[in-house]
Amino acid sequence: MKVASKACAVIFLRLIVAALTSAEQESRAATGIRDFVLAGGVKSNLFGTCSALANTVTGDLFAIDLGGGKEYIRFAPKNVIAVDWVKLNSSGASTDIIACSDAAFARNALMFKINGSCYASGRTLYDVAKDEQDCGDAPAEVVYVMTPPQGEWIGNTFLLYTESSSDGCLLSNIDNTGHVFNDSVKTPYNPGLMPQKLTCCNTIKAGHCVEIASRSDPPVDTENFAYCEAKTRCEALGLQLASYELQTTSEIVEYLAGNYKHAWVNTQRGEGGYYRWLPDGQNNTIHAGSSDNPLGKCAIFDTNDDDLWPVDCEVLDLAIALCIGPNTSLKQC
Numbered sequence: 596m597k598v599a600s601k602a603c604a605v606i607f608l609r610l611i612v613a614a615l616t617s618a619e620q621e622s623r624a625a626t627g628i629r630d631f632v633l634a635g636g637v638k639s640n641l642f643g644t645c646s647a648l649a650n651t652v653t654g655d656l657f658a659i660d661l662g663g664g665k666e667y668i669r670f671a672p673k674n675v676i677a678v679d680w681v682k683l684n685s686s687g688a689s690t691d692i693i694a695c696s697d698a699a700f701a702r703n704a705l706m707f708k709i710n711g712s713c714y715a716s717g718r719t720l721y722d723v724a725k726d727e728q729d730c731g732d733a734p735a736e737v738v739y740v741m742t743p744p745q746g747e748w749i750g751n752t753f754l755l756y757t758e759s760s761s762d763g764c765l766l767s768n769i770d771n772t773g774h775v776f777n778d779s780v781k782t783p784y785n786p787g788l789m790p791q792k793l794t795c796c797n798t799i800k801a802g803h804c805v806e807i808a809s810r811s812d813p814p815v816d817t818e819n820f821a822y823c824e825a826k827t828r829c830e831a832l833g834l835q836l837a838s839y840e841l842q843t844t845s846e847i848v849e850y851l852a853g854n855y856k857h858a859w860v861n862t863q864r865g866e867g868g869y870y871r872w873l874p875d876g877q878n879n880t881i882h883a884g885s886s887d888n889p890l891g892k893c894a895i896f897d898t899n900d901d902d903l904w905p906v907d908c909e910v911l912d913l914a915i916a917l918c919i920g921p922n923t924s925l926k927q928c
Contacts, residue, residue, distance in 0.1 A: 747774070747786060750830050764823035778821035779909045789831040795928035796920065800846040804920030806832055807855060814855070814914040822893045822908040825859035825916035836861035837917035839872040841896065842881060851917055852898035858917035860896045862903065870894060870903060879903070 746755035754760060756771045765774045765784055775781040788810070796804035808828035810818040820828075829836045838861040841847055851858055862879050865871040868890075870879035883894065884902035891905035895913055906912045 745771075749774070749784075749786075749827075762823075762826070764827055776821065776823045776827070777909065778823055778911060779907075780911065782820065782824060782911075784827075790828060792831065792833040793920075793925060796923055796925040797928050798850060799923065799925075799927055800850055801844045802922050803840050803844060803847065804834060804923035804925050805847055805850055806834055806918045806920075807858070808832060808916040808918050809914050811914075816914060818914045819911040820914065820916075821911050822859060825913075826861065828916055829918035832918055834918035834920040836873075837896070837919045838862070839875065839877045840919050840921055841917070842872070842877075842879065847917075847919065848898060848901070851896070855915050855917075856898050857895055857904070857913060858915045859913055860894065860903075860917055862894050863908070864890075864892050 746753055746758070748754075749760060749765060752760070754765065754774065756773060757767055759766045760774075764777050766777050766781070767773075768775045768781070768783065774784040776784055790808060793804070793806065796806070798805045806829075807814070808825065808831075809815075810820065826836045836859065837847070841860060861873045862870045863873060865876070870881070870883060871877060872879050881896070882902040883889075883905055884897065884900055886905045888907055888910075889905055891907050891910075893908040894903040894905050896902075896917070897904050
C-alpha cells in the first residue's frame, strides 16, 4: 500500500492543518488501505449524502491527534467519484464562495461543492485563505470527514466545550456549547471578535514588540474587560500580556504614558501579598498604590503615578491591555 505523501487541508477544522506540516500529517497517515464501513463502530459517522457510497470506496484513513485523547479523522478515497454535497440554485445565486457557504449552512448542510472542490459550510468555519486543495491523495475531490469533537481552537489549543483552559481564564458556558471568560459577568468568548495574529509589528521598543489590545480601535471606555480577557487578547495577537519587560524597559513605559496612560498587565499577588510577574514569577518592584480594593489580586499599571492599581482579577475595570512580544522576531510594519 502506498501511504499518501500529503494530507489535504480540511476546512472544518482549518486551524489543525495550519498547525501541522505535511511531514507531520504523513507520519500520522494510516498504514493500509481500509474499507470505510458505514454500519457500526466509532468510525461510521459519515454525512448522510455519502451513505450510499460509503461501503464501495477504499482509501487512506488519516488521524490527527489533538492531544488529551481527542482525535480528528478524515478519509481520502482512491476511487474517482464526485459528489455534489449541496446543489445550490443557480438562478440568482452568487458564485462567491462565502455566499455559497452561507446558503449551504442555511440548509443545514455541513459541506457543499463549488468549482469542483468540497468545503465546510458556515461563515465562522470557513477561511478563504486555507481552502480545500487537491494534493494527490484525493483525486476525486471528495473528502469524507468524521464529525469533529464539539469544541473550538483557543490559539494553538483545541478546547472541548466541556473543558476549561489550563490558565483558568476560559470556562465552559452553562449549556456546554461554548466558552466564557472567567470574569464577574461571564463574558462570552467569541473567536470571531478576537484580534488576528500579528504578521509584523507596528511598534518595537528595545527589541520588544509592543501592542495595545482592546475591543475597539481606538479603545472605548464603555468596553471595559477583566484580566482574563486582557491576557487572551494579547495571546491572540501572538504576544503576551505585559510582564517583567515593563519593569526593565523604560521605553515601553514611555510608550504607554504617551498614548494610553493605564493598561492591564500580567502581575498577581503571591506569597506574603507581594506582586510577582507572570508567568515566570519575578519580583515586581513597581510600587502598589492605593485603590478602591487595596488587596486586589491583579493590578493595572498607571503611568501617571508610575505604580500599580490593585483590582480584583474578575472585575471589568479597563478597556486596554498592554501586550509585549519579548525579543520579537517580527519585522517592523
